[in-house]
Amino acid sequence: MLDALEAEPGTPTVRVGTQELPCRVRHRQSGLALVLVPPRSFTLGSPPDEGETDERPQRQLALRRPLWFGQGPVTVRQWRSFAASRPPVGPGCTGFLVDGAVEWRHDVRATFVDPLPYLGAMPGDDHPVTQVSWHDAQDFCARHGMRLPTEPEFECVLRAGVATRYPWGDDPAGAAGRGNWSDRSLRRRFDHWRVQGRLLDLPAFAHDDGYVFTSPVGAFPANAFGLFDVGGNVWEWCADAYLERAYDLADRDPHAPLAEGVRRVLRGASWDNGPRGARSARRYHEQPSLRHGNIGFRVVYDPQHDG
Numbered sequence: 001m002l003d004a005l006e007a008e009p010g011t012p013t014v015r016v017g018t019q020e021l022p023c024r025v026r027h028r029q030s031g032l033a034l035v036l037v038p039p040r041s042f043t044l045g046s047p048p049d050e051g052e053t054d055e056r057p058q059r060q061l062a063l064r065r066p067l068w069f070g071q072g073p074v075t076v077r078q079w080r081s082f083a084a085s086r087p088p089v090g091p092g093c094t095g096f097l098v099d100g101a102v103e104w105r106h107d108v109r110a111t112f113v114d115p116l117p118y119l120g121a122m123p124g125d126d127h128p129v130t131q132v133s134w135h136d137a138q139d140f141c142a143r144h145g146m147r148l149p150t151e152p153e154f155e156c157v158l159r160a161g162v163a164t165r166y167p168w169g170d171d172p173a174g175a176a177g178r179g180n181w182s183d184r185s186l187r188r189r190f191d192h193w194r195v196q197g198r199l200l201d202l203p204a205f206a207h208d209d210g211y212v213f214t215s216p217v218g219a220f221p222a223n224a225f226g227l228f229d230v231g232g233n234v235w236e237w238c239a240d241a242y243l244e245r246a247y248d249l250a251d252r253d254p255h256a257p258l259a260e261g262v263r264r265v266l267r268g269a270s271w272d273n274g275p276r277g278a279r280s281a282r283r284y285h286e287q288p289s290l291r292h293g294n295i296g297f298r299v300v301y302d303p304q305h306d307g
Helices: 076-084 134-143 151-159
Strands: 005-007 013-016 019-022 024-027 033-037 040-044 059-063 067-070 092-098 101-107 192-195 198-201 235-241 264-267 284-286
Touching (some): 059 151, 076 134, 151 264
Parallel strands (some): 101 192
Antiparallel strands (some): 024 033
8 A cells, every 4th residue: 555655755764563654755646745643642622621612521542553644735736637627616605805894605706726806815826725625625535545634633733742722832922933823914904704794803813924814835834743734724624524522432533534414524723713713622613515715625645544
């Protein structure tokens, strides 16, 4: 199964069991850059005095086998050739500026090429692709013999070895320079979202990262596992169906996605999330058919996955 991967020149290796595995590889079929995450234990969820009820109880889990994660979210460039081989897709959810607030609704002009056509946001080819549904992401992965990460796998690489509120610690101020979330650059353009008729204040960090919407993948430093944009830039689809009490499952296999349920899990937060949304344990979920200007995905290569 490792014939599907080509080691990057000069990459170090890690011994896992009886194998020496390359840390950085290129997936031969898709050309995507992947990073090895060896088996390890990690913290899942929030402590009793923090977060939402669906993030508890906090527990320790372990990745049981090596996985290669996409170094970053799939980009517009990487999606383009795949999209050209498929029929046109339906309208995406996009933003409209109405009376000083951004309203979100579906529109045929919203595509992966121009996901926010009424807000003046045209992403470059090196930005994460958005306006892709969970079904779209599944199709991309299946085409290339890969899969979406499960929710526990995603939280493992988001935390990158720490159990704090955020990947960088407990202080929201530490977000500066680490990723693309809602901050002063976004607040200078917009103050409020209007969602289902309700006017919502736009939460934001105190710093300015220079990006109103998405940023190029890799614009910010990689995390301790060598991955880009695991936190911020775009929400990322996970394989799992959303279950409110998922963290109550004491015998949970972190590599097996939960299948019961309609809505699908999203993790990692996006360019329009502030301190609450950027927490490592923060869970979100949407209909799998949704295409939105703040949702993307990344791949996982799992040698035990049958594609």
